[in-house]
Amino acid sequence: MRISELANATGVEIETIRFYEKQGLLPEPARQENGYRCYTPAHLERLSFIRHCRALDIPLADIKRLVTFISSPLEDCGDINHLIDQQISRVKARLKSMRALEKQLTQLRARCDEQHQGQECGILHELVAAAHGEACACHAPGK
Structure with missing residues (x-):
């Protein structure tokens, strides 16, 4: 899916999605031949998680730590x-x-x-x- 579709699916602004990518909260997506970003269901799931954490007013630094825990579930x-x-x-x-x-x-x-x-x-x-x-x-x- 394209970034606009991801934005529509999650209610997160396109610039915010790009910001999350730069901050390492959201993995950088693969690029299509035309240069467009190609997002997967995993991106949608991660962005929804981040959005929910932000709704709880959790700071981005703490969300980054939570994302790390998601990647290491045995900790x-x-x-x-x-x-x-x-x-x-x-x-x-x-x-x-x-x-x-x-x-x-x-x-x-x-x-x-x-x-x-x-x-x-x-x-x-x-x-x-x-x-x-x-x-x-x-x-x-x-x-």
Whole structure:
């Protein structure tokens, strides 16, 4: 199959497929006489695996390690467990950060419950104050 067919079958952009090839995540395909790449079902399977890993937000370096494990199925899977444990930790850290962001935005939104214009708007006041490095009233003790 051609690269466009592989892209359509997997939902992965053509440039991304080429990038994965350059990074060694996807084996370079054979070339036809006309120079077109010729992808096999093995490429489709590998690209689908990579796409699923990316959907889990696994970094490319870790995907490369997982691909190596696929090629060596007799190796101990303890490293795979460790890799996934690290990903879980990264996700938990991001969730914590997102909860803090949600709290900050909620506090900011509480600064202005009515529609005001310009400088009367509590939200705009806080954003301008923060941009100028002033202490935000929403972070003051007791608020």
